[in-house]
Amino acid sequence: MYSVSVTAPVNIATLKYWGKRDSVLNLPTNSSISVTLSQDDLKTTTTVSCSDSESYSVDQLYLNGKLESLESLRSQKCLGELRKYRSEMEAKDGSLPRISEWPLRIVSVNNFPTAAGLASSAAGYAAMVYGIARLYRLPLDRSELSKIARQGSGSACRSLYGGFVAWEMGSKKDGTDSRAVQIADVGHWPGIRAAILVVSASKKEVPSTGGMQLTVGSSDLFEYRVKNVVPPRYKEMEQSIIKKNFEKFAELTMRDSNSFHAVCLDSYPPIFYMNDTSKRIVKLINELNKSQGRNVAAYTFDAGPNAVIYYEEKDEHLVLGVLNEFFGHLPGWDKKRSINYSLPDRFPIDLFNKDIFSQGVSSVILTGIGEGPKETQEVLKMP
Amino acid sequence: MYSVSVTAPVNIATLKYWGKRDSVLNLPTNSSISVTLSQDDLKTTTTVSCSDSESYSVDQLYLNGKLESLESLRSQKCLGELRKYRSEMEAKDGSLPRISEWPLRIVSVNNFPTAAGLASSAAGYAAMVYGIARLYRLPLDRSELSKIARQGSGSACRSLYGGFVAWEMGSKKDGTDSRAVQIADVGHWPGIRAAILVVSASKKEVPSTGGMQLTVGSSDLFEYRVKNVVPPRYKEMEQSIIKKNFEKFAELTMRDSNSFHAVCLDSYPPIFYMNDTSKRIVKLINELNKSQGRNVAAYTFDAGPNAVIYYEEKDEHLVLGVLNEFFGHLPGWDKKRSINYSLPDRFPIDLFNKDIFSQGVSSVILTGIGEGPKETQEVLKMP
Structure with a gap:
């Protein structure tokens, strides 16, 4: 059994994301900018684990104490992409445990009300993607991870970074250039x-x-x-x-x-x-x-x-x-x-x-x- | 002493007037369309009179029982234009009484609340302009009168007609082509x-x-x-x-x-x-x-x-x-x-x-x- 716990922040856009040019890949009609808010006050905490024991029969998500579905296309795309990266690593390096095939358990809590317009899905998908990437030890930087989180919830991609963050809309059809980048870190303008x-x-x-x-x-x-x-x-x-x-x-x-x-x-x-x-x-x-x-x-x-x-x-x-x-x-x-x-x-x-x-x-x-x-x-x- | 009484309707735009390209002449940034509402329910009644007797020392406006100022540039432009037309008629025809020089008294009441977003100024200026034009017996059609009313309150120009009315924005700098025209009268679509x-x-x-x-x-x-x-x-x-x-x-x-x-x-x-x-x-x-x-x-x-x-x-x-x-x-x-x-x-x-x-x-x-x-x-x- 492997386990990692992470926290991820909420971000609130100052230049708004509104409109998708591709609603399957979550590609936006315009670039956006946000401020990542302090996790001291608003955060999602997520423990992700995987195991080949009997108690891990299927992928499971517990959100704020309740079992939630992972069946949505959006969740499936995030999990699928992360597993694909892991299984490619495992194929190249025979010494790695083949945990990409194991069921995942994701336990997540927000310290703020869900779905009240406080960007809980952004923090939630960012935590899930970041957590699984750490669990799998994927050699992907935050910008690469943002492309995966984006497919869960568009604005989630901006929660992969602290400070001031841009989501560059990109122009490619496959969405590989639609990702978050950091404009400036917290230290640049901490006040x-x-x-x-x-x-x-x-x-x-x-x-x-x-x-x-x-x-x-x-x-x-x-x-x-x-x-x-x-x-x-x-x-x-x-x-x-x-x-x-x-x-x-x-x-x-x-x-x-x-x-x-x-x-x-x-x-x-x-x-x-x-x-x-x-x-x-x-x-x-x-x-x-x-x-x-x-x-x-x-x-x-x-x-x-x-x-x-x-x-x-x-x-x-x-x-x-x-x-x-x-x-x-x-x-x-x-x-x-x-x-x-x-x-x-x-x-x-x-x-x-x-x-x-x-x-x-x-x-x-x-x-x-x-x-x-x-x-x-x-x-x-x-x- | 000469006197005429008129009533004028409210109009409510279905294609909105919002924006002036010339705020002195009240020239709009776009053409608009409105429906004129029945005077059975909403109207301004205005009695205009003029006299050379002593009781008529200056132009006066009584609106809903209160003496109101006629000093505004907008009111002055309406009165000035109407007087100018009348005095030109008088200059051409010596038999006409020279009433353009006499003070005007305008007594006006709305049968609905003033300035509550119910287009009271439109009905008010339309009644005033139409009333004075009748008093002066000006040979101007409603479209011509609409250009005068427009200078009092933009949307007033549309209250010169019944039925469905367009205010054509026009393109001339002097505003002489910015006027109301009737798209269809009440009988066209009375329901x-x-x-x-x-x-x-x-x-x-x-x-x-x-x-x-x-x-x-x-x-x-x-x-x-x-x-x-x-x-x-x-x-x-x-x-x-x-x-x-x-x-x-x-x-x-x-x-x-x-x-x-x-x-x-x-x-x-x-x-x-x-x-x-x-x-x-x-x-x-x-x-x-x-x-x-x-x-x-x-x-x-x-x-x-x-x-x-x-x-x-x-x-x-x-x-x-x-x-x-x-x-x-x-x-x-x-x-x-x-x-x-x-x-x-x-x-x-x-x-x-x-x-x-x-x-x-x-x-x-x-x-x-x-x-x-x-x-x-x-x-x-x-x-």
Whole structure:
């Protein structure tokens, strides 16, 4: 019996992935960029093991304590590719144990709510692929592994790296150049912080895959976004990261969130992921930025109503000063309880009815930029 | 003393006007199409008079019982142009009384809430321009008058006609070819009905003029909408009206509403006019259409959360069957109180939590397609 345990992070895109040009290979219609979030606060832990003992009769996945199917084409493609690499190694080197033929057991837990728009599938597939690759001792770098994880869940490919990560869409039909690369590691710009405002922990109304293909097939504005808006924005965002220009990075992040939700709304029938609570959060951030005469914070929304607010550590007193005013009573402030926040100077608090603006958010997660998948000593047992 | 009284209708665009290429002349970035609504339910009544008596010392406007300013550039341009035409007539024909020099008194009332996204300024400027033109006996057709009303409020130009109306954007710099024309009169397709769901009667958060210029200046998708999406849609919508093809007319109307709100959302900072109540109405209409296997109703949203639902009279039992289920307890059903509505066959009522879906709408206005401005015997007195 062989076993390895790993952890993998969540990533939240600042330049959004929305639309597949090939939905079997999970090839996107545009390149995207994300920030990997700290595993101190959000992570998937996965123990993968394989054995030829009787208790390992078939491949099994236990997710958050429940036996889940591995029958989906997506899971099968990940497992199949990893096994193929291993069996090729075994064929070349007769001294290697032939574990590629053994059943796998994957035990995985998230320390955050699943499928609530918090990119749990990204962390989950990244952990599974990274874990099996370590178990099999595959000589593949993270970019190679990202191509396998991509076939499980598109955005999972970006969770193979820490820091700032790009998913290069590639141009080949077989997808071999559609992979994640690191734009900059955590050490390049360690002061990037993220505050997640959890608006709803219920399951998504419109799942991402169905939603994005509805947009691809019906939005009149979508193709223009993909061909004309995203490519120059990608380069600008990459530069803003390299130059640590938060003002620009924030503007591009907010603009791209808006653009993504705009093409969702332009779908037929329209898709709405942001709700009235999301919009109130947009207004809070806009007014904070206006009051300071610069972008101290950037909102971004994925395929759900939750907000992720990026900011720099040096401005934490400003951003958390506002968030604490409205959401300070909610779970998630433990690490900051001792700090006495106050509203930033010039913040136009009179514009906001506090009763209304405090509504709809259920918890807060205060985190920051973080590292990619890594091995861990923690071993998860079958439930 | 000379006096004329007129009434003018509201119009609700099915192909939206959003964006000015010249904000002094109110020249739009795209042509638009609207349905004129029946004055039985929504109208502005305006009495215009002029006199050289002492009580008429300056031009005055009384709107809904309150003295309002006529100082705005927009009002001044309308009054100035009408006076210029009159004074040219007077110069040519010495027998005409020189009333162009006399102060004007304009007394105007709406029978619906002002500035709640119900196009009150369109009806108001149309009534004022049409009324003064009648007072002055100007030999100008409605299309000529539409160019004057356009300078007061862009969409007012479409309220000069009944039925289905296009505002041709024109190409001339001086705006002399930017005017309303009638696509078809009421008699062509009299069975078009409209149900207005009034979501909020408060003033708009983002006024249209500021909102549209923010979109023009900041949305990456806007120019594509204007240049590539609207022109073919305009032709298709015009054809759908001429052919009385409701299926197509409804699809184009919903798509264009989505597209307009998408470019609002794509603005920086984003503009949101639809709220969670608006989105629930979209879902009701989508599910109604799906359940019937055809478009029996089309939603459209202007620069506010109110919904306008267009449908054909022959499908009234289906559309009002659904609306009555959720909004039957609200004001606005008087004319239909005697009818026993029931939910349409196959409508998936289980998808809707009635408590939630009934929220947020304050009243209903059941109306239909109607005629353009006309003279009336009703005389409004100065309050």
